[in-house]
Amino acid sequence: MIPVAEPDLSGNELEYVTDCVRTEWVSSLGKYVGAFEHAVAERCARRHAISVCNGTAALHLALAVLGIGPGDEVIVPSLTFVATANAVRYAGATPVFVDAEPDYWQLDAGALEALITPNTRAIIPVDLYGHPVDMDAIDAVARRHDLWVIEDAAEAHGAEYKGRPCGGLGHISCFSFYGNKVITTGEGGMVLTDDDGWAERARFLRDHAMSPTERYYHPEIGFNYRLTNIQAALGLAQVERLEHLVAIKRRNAAQYIRRLADVPGITVAPEAVWAKNVYWMFSILVEPEYPLSRDALMAALRQHGVDTRPFFRAIHTMPCHPCEDRLPVAEDLAARGINLPSSTKLTEAQIDEICDHIVDWGETRRLRRVGDPRPCVKAVGEEAR
Numbered sequence: 001m002i003p004v005a006e007p008d009l010s011g012n013e014l015e016y017v018t019d020c021v022r023t024e025w026v027s028s029l030g031k032y033v034g035a036f037e038h039a040v041a042e043r044c045a046r047r048h049a050i051s052v053c054n055g056t057a058a059l060h061l062a063l064a065v066l067g068i069g070p071g072d073e074v075i076v077p078s079l080t081f082v083a084t085a086n087a088v089r090y091a092g093a094t095p096v097f098v099d100a101e102p103d104y105w106q107l108d109a110g111a112l113e114a115l116i117t118p119n120t121r122a123i124i125p126v127d128l129y130g131h132p133v134d135m136d137a138i139d140a141v142a143r144r145h146d147l148w149v150i151e152d153a154a155e156a157h158g159a160e161y162k163g164r165p166c167g168g169l170g171h172i173s174c175f176s177f178y179g180n181k182v183i184t185t186g187e188g189g190m191v192l193t194d195d196d197g198w199a200e201r202a203r204f205l206r207d208h209a210m211s212p213t214e215r216y217y218h219p220e221i222g223f224n225y226r227l228t229n230i231q232a233a234l235g236l237a238q239v240e241r242l243e244h245l246v247a248i249k250r251r252n253a254a255q256y257i258r259r260l261a262d263v264p265g266i267t268v269a270p271e272a273v274w275a276k277n278v279y280w281m282f283s284i285l286v287e288p289e290y291p292l293s294r295d296a297l298m299a300a301l302r303q304h305g306v307d308t309r310p311f312f313r314a315i316h317t318m319p320c321h322p323c324e325d326r327l328p329v330a331e332d333l334a335a336r337g338i339n340l341p342s343s344t345k346l347t348e349a350q351i352d353e354i355c356d357h358i359v360d361w362g363e364t365r366r367l368r369r370v371g372d373p374r375p376c377v378k379a380v381g382e383e384a385r
């Protein structure tokens with residue numbers, strides 16, 4: 001099976017992790033934690049980076065630092081991984097869902113203003129699938145209404161918005177280093193900001209809100225959101241290779257685009273002129289004119305040894321975040337999107353093989369449909385359109 005994602009740990013990862021074990025610095029003290037934070041902060045042109053145990057904790061910590069809690073509303077895109085909205089609930093606040101725009105599949109900045117109420121405190125834009133959001137448009141709305149902006153850059157390590165690194169946008173930005181992200185620590189996350197006070201507060205809350213001057217004195221309830229030295233060692237080795245990994249992802253994406261851009265009924269992942277997309281997941285949309293439905297194409301690929309993922313389900317349509325609103329663009333993208341294999345270990349031949357299937361099934365089924373109403377390929381698991 002060609003996997004959708006796999007980590008590439010072929011640099012200094014083993015050496016650094018081995019160093020942690022040899023020296024017995026395996027918990028959350030140790031030189032790699034600071035070195036990893038420093039490397040990520042530098043890469044994102046941020047003053048401060050605070051490592052945490054996962055990306056969801058990073059988002060929750062960012063909200064806690066801003067004092068967001070019960071009674072507050074936070075605007076989040078509906079088309080994202082569920083963690084973006086869950087973190088808002090962890091803080092006791094209410095997520096308000098905004099639709100996507102059809103061009104780059106990101107949060108629709110034009111739809112923000114209508115959602116703002118006297119209780120709105122923040123917006124969490126997500127750089128979905130490795131493409132940056134249009135942050136200037138979001139910032140303009142946030143400034144007008146005095147809102148905080150927390151960038152969820154979990155999927156966009158190495159991406160750029162108008163030449164600025166993702167993970168360095170908004171008032172506070174957050175990364176995840178989960179195993180399938182562009183770079184990984186197994187599990188891990190990071191909070192970044194230029195504000196000294198927020199950075200200090202994030203470090204304080206991350207470590208049980210223990211007084212920096214009096215050990216075991218806790219003026220309030222904090223969290224244990226620390227990252228371990230072992231995870232940070234892995235992370236440092238990964239950051240060293242970020243440019244290399246991003247270059248491979250972009251090269252793979254270019255090959256997919258060359259092969260698939262002209263296939264009738266297939267729309268390939270976009271890249272705005274102002275964007276550097278890292279194609280965390282290389283994605284396509286299956287349009288109505290493609291002879292197979294989205295689910296039938298995924299099933300057929302699976303039968304030929306190619307693993308894929310559907311787009312995230314629009315969060316507002318799920319019981320975990322019940323919501324009566326209809327957000328047509330997010331719902332439509334969610335129903336039509338596929339993440340194709342996006343590992344940096346893919347070979348040129350594998351990408352060609354995947355594309356051959358998509359091209360061939362597009363053509364043979366279309367031809368057959370003209371003269372013969374019966375499907376020529378047994379629909380795999382699902383009915384063809």
Ligand SMILES: *Cc1c(COP(=O)(O)O)cnc(C)c1O
Nearest residue numbers: 054055056081083084154176178
């Ligand atoms: C992966 C991801 C997260 C959560 O990260 P974890 O490390 O799994 O907690 C949050 N937001 C987005 C957009 C993600 O893709």
